[in-house]
Amino acid sequence: MSLQSAQQFVLGFWDNKPIEFEQVEENLSSDGGLIAFYQLDQKLGWTKSLANLISDPRSDPTHTALSIVRQRIFGIIAGYEDQNDHDSLRSDPVFKLIAEQSPDGDDLASQPTISRLENSVTAGDLLKMEDWFIDRFVESFTEEPNELTLDIDTFDDPAHGNQQLVLFHGFYNQYQYQVRAITCAENDMIVLPSLLFGSAHASLGAADDLARVIEKIRQRFPHVTIHVRADSGFAVPEMYDTLERLDGVLYSIGYQMNARVKRESSELLQQSVAAFESSGESQRNFLLLDYRAKGWPRSRSIVVKCEVQSQGTNRRAVVTNRPGVSVCPGGVYDEYADRGESENRNKELKCELCCDRLSDHRYMANLFRVMMHSVAANLLVRIRQIVERVPEIDEFANAEIPLEAQSPGVKRRHHTRRRRRDPLGEGHACTWRTHVIKVACRVIVRTRRVRVQFSSSWPWANHLGRVADLLSGYARPDLNSA
Incomplete structure (x- = not known):
């Protein structure tokens, strides 16, 4: 039974009759399509294996760790990022089904119970979960890929309480945490999430994290080429040294424009300005520097982009060990710039899946x-991959030229048309909520089946049907045969 008292209120009139709203104690839910994500999780076994890593200190719990973990992860997917939401959702029949309980049975865990479990997680549990994330990423490939691109980046989490390790960061001008994520450009998965204290440098422990991930990948795929991309916040000697020590690892890392780089690229910038003034056309030129900073054991390649357009000039630099940089520095820079797509994954994690909702007091609970939140993001990624409709390459661009090598404008048009043609495969969390998850339904338990009934006038029924068909035919890859 819901902890909320039943409400009744009037909103408007029809045919001179008041329209009354009333809450009823029936097996009704507003999130019927969430069962599709539960079906995927059943095949992947993610929430079960994650919950098994928790050293639950409770001697005889009424609500298992698995039940609570599922409440939280599936609640995040559906847009309920706060623990307090579950004081109402604990009575929801769909959430009960996901927790493998009868819709007519007892309610699920309340906010205090959920909070106690989150705060009971130990440092040892979290270390095992880090390995769990890397393992789930590695096993997502059924055959050895030729190359993998790992992007690493951070985003801020403003804090409004006295959480442990919340500190003031001068750049963001706020008290905060910093969430850091390693993501994969080939399959959009979060490979390894981490949480930094508020004033930490973005690169703190980043080289060690990348080394752990790369070593795990190498154990399964010894011949894959790995490319690491990061912004200038990770341009520190430890990062270069670690990546160069690992065999077969390439990197492209943003480099801060200092006085020396500006001086050595000033001539190219002036030439670009002159060409723009004479032709009126935007200019985009590149310079390759053999550069050795103080403290570097040897020189490294730096690509400098000098861009001039109607909005002004723009210079950016990237330090890299890509072998083709001397032949095509512009291509190496553009490949680095494509890491902007990984920032969209972080945007989804922070803004749509509310990973900045870290309000527990203990750092380890946060x-x-x-x-x-990262498991929720990866479930969304996997379900998108299952239902996506891959367009023909010549549908949007010149078939003779790979999409990656075409102009930024062509790439943008390609992605825009993909989103329009395939709203689920290209859809953000908000799209999945409106087109699949958020459907009012009635749950009826029979002896032989469970019926989930929804309105015949729901406009997105075909989307849910498509997801259900594709999920029913989806089988978790046989990892032993890969």
Whole structure:
């Protein structure tokens, strides 16, 4: 039974009759399509294996760790990022089904119970969860890929309480945490999430995290080429040294424009300005520097982009060990710039799946929250891959030229048309909520089946039907045969 008291209120009139709203104690839910994500999780076994890593200190719990983890992860997917939401959702029949309980049975865990479990997670549990994330990423490939691109980046989480390790960051001008994620450009998965204290440098421990991930990948795929991309916040000697020590690892890392780089690229910038003034056309030129900073054991390649357009000039630099940089520095820079797509994954994680909702007092509880939000993001990624409709390459662009090598404008048009043609495969969390998850339904339990009934006038029924058909035919890859 819901902890909320039943409400009744009037909103407007029809045919001179008041329209009354009333809450009823029936097996009704507003999130019927969420069962599709539960079906995927059943095949992947993610929430079960994650919950098994928690050293639950409760001697005889009424609500298992698995039940609570599922409440939280599936609640995040549906847009309920706060623990308090579950004081109402604990009575929801769909959430009960996901927790493998009868819709007519007892209610699920309340907010205090959920909070106690989150705060009971230990440092040892979290270390095992980090390995769990890397393992789930590695096993997502059924055959050895030729190359993998790992992007690493951070985003801020403003804090409004006295959480442990919340500190003031001068750049963001706020008290905060920093969430850092390693993501994969080939399949959009979050490979390894982490949580930094508020004033930490973005690169703190980043080289070690990347080394752990790369070593795990190498154990399964010894011949894959790995490319690491990061912005200038990760341009530190430890990062270069670590990546160069690992065999077969390429990197492209943003480099801060200092006085020396500006001086050595000033001539190219002036030439670009002159060409723009004479032709009126935007200019975009590149310079390759053999550069050795103080403290570097040897020189490294730096690509400098000098861009001039109607809005002004723009210079950017990238330090890289890509072998083709001397032949095509512009291509190496553009490949680095494509890491902007990984920032969209972080945007989804922060803004749509609310990974900045870290309001527990204990740091380790908040790191556990980051991991649950990241599992929700990866479930969304996997279900998108299952239902996506891959367009023909010549549908949007010149078939003779790979999409990656075409102009930024062509790439933008390609992605825009993909989203229009395939709203689920290209859809953000908000799209999945409106087109699949958020459908009012009645749950009826029979002896032989469970019926989930929804309105015949729901406009997105074909989307849910398509997802159900594709999920029913989806089988988790046989990892032993890969």
